[in-house]
Amino acid sequence: MLNGMARWEPGAPDRLQEAAYELYTERGYDATTVAEIAERAGLTKRTFFRHFADKREVLFWRSERVTELVVEAVEGAPADVGPFEAASLGVVAATEFLNDRRPFSQRRHALISANPELQERELIKMARLSGSVAEALRARGVAEVEAAMAAEATMAAFRVGWERWVEPTETRSFTEVAREMLDGLRAVAAA
Amino acid sequence: MLNGMARWEPGAPDRLQEAAYELYTERGYDATTVAEIAERAGLTKRTFFRHFADKREVLFWRSERVTELVVEAVEGAPADVGPFEAASLGVVAATEFLNDRRPFSQRRHALISANPELQERELIKMARLSGSVAEALRARGVAEVEAAMAAEATMAAFRVGWERWVEPTETRSFTEVAREMLDGLRAVAAA
Numbered sequence: 001m002l003n004g005m006a007r008w009e010p011g012a013p014d015r016l017q018e019a020a021y022e023l024y025t026e027r028g029y030d031a032t033t034v035a036e037i038a039e040r041a042g043l044t045k046r047t048f049f050r051h052f053a054d055k056r057e058v059l060f061w062r063s064e065r066v067t068e069l070v071v072e073a074v075e076g077a078p079a080d081v082g083p084f085e086a087a088s089l090g091v092v093a094a095t096e097f098l099n100d101r102r103p104f105s106q107r108r109h110a111l112i113s114a115n116p117e118l119q120e121r122e123l124i125k126m127a128r129l130s131g132s133v134a135e136a137l138r139a140r141g142v143a144e145v146e147a148a149m150a151a152e153a154t155m156a157a158f159r160v161g162w163e164r165w166v167e168p169t170e171t172r173s174f175t176e177v178a179r180e181m182l183d184g185l186r187a188v189a190a191a
Numbered sequence: 192m193l194n195g196m197a198r199w200e201p202g203a204p205d206r207l208q209e210a211a212y213e214l215y216t217e218r219g220y221d222a223t224t225v226a227e228i229a230e231r232a233g234l235t236k237r238t239f240f241r242h243f244a245d246k247r248e249v250l251f252w253r254s255e256r257v258t259e260l261v262v263e264a265v266e267g268a269p270a271d272v273g274p275f276e277a278a279s280l281g282v283v284a285a286t287e288f289l290n291d292r293r294p295f296s297q298r299r300h301a302l303i304s305a306n307p308e309l310q311e312r313e314l315i316k317m318a319r320l321s322g323s324v325a326e327a328l329r330a331r332g333v334a335e336v337e338a339a340m341a342a343e344a345t346m347a348a349f350r351v352g353w354e355r356w357v358e359p360t361e362t363r364s365f366t367e368v369a370r371e372m373l374d375g376l377r378a379v380a381a382a
Contacts, residue, residue: 082382120311123318127310145351149376152347160339185340189380191273 013051013061015041020058021104024111029055029118056121059108063125067132069093074136083142083150087133088182091158095174102165102174109166130155153189157181204242204252206232211249212295215302220246220309247312250299254316258323260284265327274333274341278324279373282349286365293356293365300357321346344380348372 019040023032034055038048052058073093077086098105112118130151137147161178164170170177210231214223225246229239243249264284268277289296303309321342328338352369355361361368 082379084379084382116315119318120315123314124307124311127314145355145372145375146379148351148354149348149372150379152351153344153376153380156343156347157340160336160343163339164336181336181340184336185344186380188273188275188337188341189344189377191275 012041012043012047016043016048016051017058017061020055021107021111025107029111029115056118059111059118060121060125063129066094066097067129069097070129071132071136074133075139077140079140083137083140083146084154084186086137086140086142087150087154088157090133090136091154091161091178091182092175094158095161095178099173099175105162105174106166106168109162126155126159153185154182157185203232203234203238207234207239207242208249208252211246212298212302216298220302220306247309250302250309251312251316254320257285257288258320260288261320262323262327265324266330268331270331274328274331274337275345275377277328277331277333278341278345279348281324281327282345282352282369282373283366285349286352286369290364290366296353296365297357297359300353317346317350344376345373348376 016037020032020037023036023040032055034048035045037055037058038045041048052061070090070093074086074090077089081089112122133151133155134147137150138144142150158178158181161174161181164181165172165174165177207228211223211228214227214231223246225239226236228246228249229236232239243252261281261284265277265281268280272280303313324342324346325338328341329335333341349369349372352365352372355372356363356365356368
């Protein structure tokens with residue numbers, strides 16, 4: 001719509017996200033309003049709502065991009081690669097996107113961990129991501145049970161790796177941490 | 192408290208659960224009130240709230256019992272058994288509790304699948320169960336990463352097995368289905 005385009009602000013989602021994270025950290029997630037986020041970013045509430053459905057969605061911005069990257073990696077895995085390995089390539093793609101976003105990821109993790117409502121949303125998003133991976137595996141001809149197990153297991157490695165990677169003492173990249181988890185999973189299942 | 196004891200109704204939680212499931216199925220979860228559930232069960236709202244915090248909790252009744260059974264099985268696994276196998280014994284214990292509750296489990300699954308709020312609660316409960324399994328494994332001396340991976344992977348087998356088991360066409364016990372998933376997970380990870 002022309003009206004919408006006329007109000008386009010370059011970098012608005014980035015600015016809104018940055019402002020939201022600042023306020024969530026300073027005042028807490030619950031105490032922060034959309035009006036305050038928009039004000040801190042020097043933008044209007046209308047601009048906020050053009051980019052995000054609500055203040056919760058700011059924390060899940062780009063999760064669709066991560067899903068795309070993961071699914072593309074699974075779809076693009078060599079034809080002779082098994083389901084676990086194909087799904088692992090998806091996990092690696094996600095970690096590569098996140099590697100240079102560590103301080104941001106740490107803030108995000110702290111915010112989500114402190115709020116049950118956000119934890120629930122995070123779990124739903126992770127479950128959907130796992131479902132997308134399973135679907136991409138089935139599209140490669142993987143049987144349903146194997147697709148579901150490979151997707152769930154590698155996503156478990158992603159989640160456990162994430163918990164480890166955001167720890168202040170962890171110095172490796174997310175990709176390295178996730179590879180350790182995927183190897184650990186293989187070892188644990190094979191033992 | 193004497194007051195509470197005087198109002199004790201034998202089998203009240205069972206009757207309330209049965210009434211709730213009937214109403215959720217007939218009218219939908221959102222449209223059903225606690226007052227209606229209590230009335231259908233021939234009990235009072237006060238009795239309802241003595242057993243359940245809200246109408247959502249009716250669907251998660253006994254989930255603590257399942258957690259206990261799972262944790263006991265992991266703790267009681269033979270000392271020479273690895274983390275994946277110990278966690279698998281936990282999954283098997285949960286399935287054995289649920290085997291003779293299939294029609295109930297199918298109704299529950301249909302209700303939860305139809306309601307995002309309930310799905311979120313279910314995911315939180317599953318994540319907590321996985322955390323309890325990891326904790327029980329660490330208490331056996333399993334290192335943190337191995338404990339988390341074994342717990343998450345076997346719980347994934349439990350979840351995927353559950354989705355399969357509640358399908359009308361599935362004729363095997365939950366225990367059999369879950370064993371197939373656990374074997375499938377091993378095979379997928381080893382490939």
